[in-house]
Amino acid sequence: MIHSARFLVSNSAVDHCPKSSFPEYAFIGRSNVGKSSLINAMANNKKLAKTSGTPGKTKLINHFLINDAWCMVDLPGYGYAKISKKERNELKKLINGYFAKRKQLVNTFILIDSRHKPQDIDIDFINTMGAQKHPFSIVFTKIDKLSHGQRQNNISVYKSQLLERGWECIPPLFESSAKTGEGKKEILSYIESINSNL
Ligand code: GTP
Numbered sequence: 001m002i003h004s005a006r007f008l009v010s011n012s013a014v015d016h017c018p019k020s021s022f023p024e025y026a027f028i029g030r031s032n033v034g035k036s037s038l039i040n041a042m043a044n045n046k047k048l049a050k051t052s053g054t055p056g057k058t059k060l061i062n063h064f065l066i067n068d069a070w071c072m073v074d075l076p077g078y079g080y081a082k083i084s085k086k087e088r089n090e091l092k093k094l095i096n097g098y099f100a101k102r103k104q105l106v107n108t109f110i111l112i113d114s115r116h117k118p119q120d121i122d123i124d125f126i127n128t129m130g131a132q133k134h135p136f137s138i139v140f141t142k143i144d145k146l147s148h149g150q151r152q153n154n155i156s157v158y159k160s161q162l163l164e165r166g167w168e169c170i171p172p173l174f175e176s177s178a179k180t181g182e183g184k185k186e187i188l189s190y191i192e193s194i195n196s197n198l
């Protein structure tokens, strides 16, 4: 259970992130996929991370300390077209720097909008995480927007796409809704099971 969640710090460079050794869990995915909303839903605090209907809200690396024991990290989204090339390159550098250098990172949740067909930008990100041997899980977000049938169909299409792209096994998958709270419990248990084995 999450009994305390507090904002620690926002940074524009990985080298300035907290020096503490709390294990951390990153949330990444396309802009507007619902990273900040999922963090808030998990923490039961709508005001913890800044959310917005307009893509490109989160532009920094944001650390939140949970239960005084571990961190959730809200990262900027990738793939947002409506920013300058310079800004896009800076965000890319920020995200790449985080994954290259952050030793406290134990697992990354890659968020995928459950409504859409597999997108190259997400599959490429998943493949890069695999190539760099970063442990990750996939979270299908906004599941409240789909019917039961659509949801089964979209997730099985995604699984087949991963297998077709050469993944021999499927990483842990979660289905979530920041609106209904679905998936929170499962994601949290997964985090707690990792923490208890560290
Ligand atoms: P950036 O920081 O811009 O990269 O976006 P983000 O991935 O952090 O998305 P954010 O949490 O700001 O949510 C984007 C929009 O989607 C907001 O309008 C949210 O209310 C909405 N949203 C997020 N999660 C859900 C969900 O599970 N269900 C529904 N229906 N809407 C959601």
Ligand code: MG
Pocket: 035, 036, 037, 050, 051, 057, 058, 074, 075
């Ligand atoms: Mg955000």
